[in-house]
Amino acid sequence: MARATGPTYNLSFKRRRLNLTNYRKRLALLKSGIPRFVVRKTNRAIIIQLIQFTPNFDKTLVSANSAELKSVGWHPKANLPTAYLTALLCAERAKGAKVEDAVLDIGLQSASKGAFIFAALKGALDGGLKVPVGEVAFDEARISGKHIAEYAKKIAGSDAYKRQFGDYIKAGAKPENLDAQFADAKKKISSGAIPAKAPKAKSEKKPAAKPSKAPAAKAAKK
Numbered sequence: 001m002a003r004a005t006g007p008t009y010n011l012s013f014k015r016r017r018l019n020l021t022n023y024r025k026r027l028a029l030l031k032s033g034i035p036r037f038v039v040r041k042t043n044r045a046i047i048i049q050l051i052q053f054t055p056n057f058d059k060t061l062v063s064a065n066s067a068e069l070k071s072v073g074w075h076p077k078a079n080l081p082t083a084y085l086t087a088l089l090c091a092e093r094a095k096g097a098k099v100e101d102a103v104l105d106i107g108l109q110s111a112s113k114g115a116f117i118f119a120a121l122k123g124a125l126d127g128g129l130k131v132p133v134g135e136v137a138f139d140e141a142r143i144s145g146k147h148i149a150e151y152a153k154k155i156a157g158s159d160a161y162k163r164q165f166g167d168y169i170k171a172g173a174k175p176e177n178l179d180a181q182f183a184d185a186k187k188k189i190s191s192g193a194i195p196a197k198a199p200k201a202k203s204e205k206k207p208a209a210k211p212s213k214a215p216a217a218k219a220a221k222k
Helices: 023-030 066-072 080-096 116-126 146-155 159-164 166-170 175-190 215-221
Strands: 036-041 046-053 058-065 103-105
Touching: 036 080, 036 116, 046 080, 046 116, 058 066, 058 080, 066 080, 066 175, 080 116, 080 175, 146 159, 146 175, 159 166
Parallel strands: 036 103
Antiparallel strands: 036 046, 046 058
């Protein structure tokens, strides 16, 4: 019986092993040749970017962070209304960057029913960004935060209210009026109330200083 002369398995790429990139899905998206509408979520924020592939690197054309929504009176939480507003902001900025088309990139996330991804997709479409999508029934009430407002009214005055909506209370926001605040923030974003981010100035790299010779080497020359 012949013995193996090398590895009997194929080692996947590092980002695949770390569960960061699905290269098969990525390649399928890159074949379109149009920018990717990248939606990502952390514990406290939602980040949306329009990214164009280049042979050397991925170039970010437009970006929006949910933390920027504070400037229009919206207290950002990682929920459906915030996903919509962040995507709407990204789509508005895309107009300035002359980006009209994009393809949705959800990474390794699951496209389950009612996920924040679809709230972000709705925000992009309402902002004028053309993203290919099939028949999707968007829940307007949940996207506007109406379900959160109704729940806040239901438990108002209880310990659960203070515990679950503590961040809103500290920020001076009333979760009972969340749907009205959503409509106001949406109107401000559409009118250009949040300016585009200024590009970062490129810093000139100074040549690295040559390491000084060790004292022992100097003494050897004497």
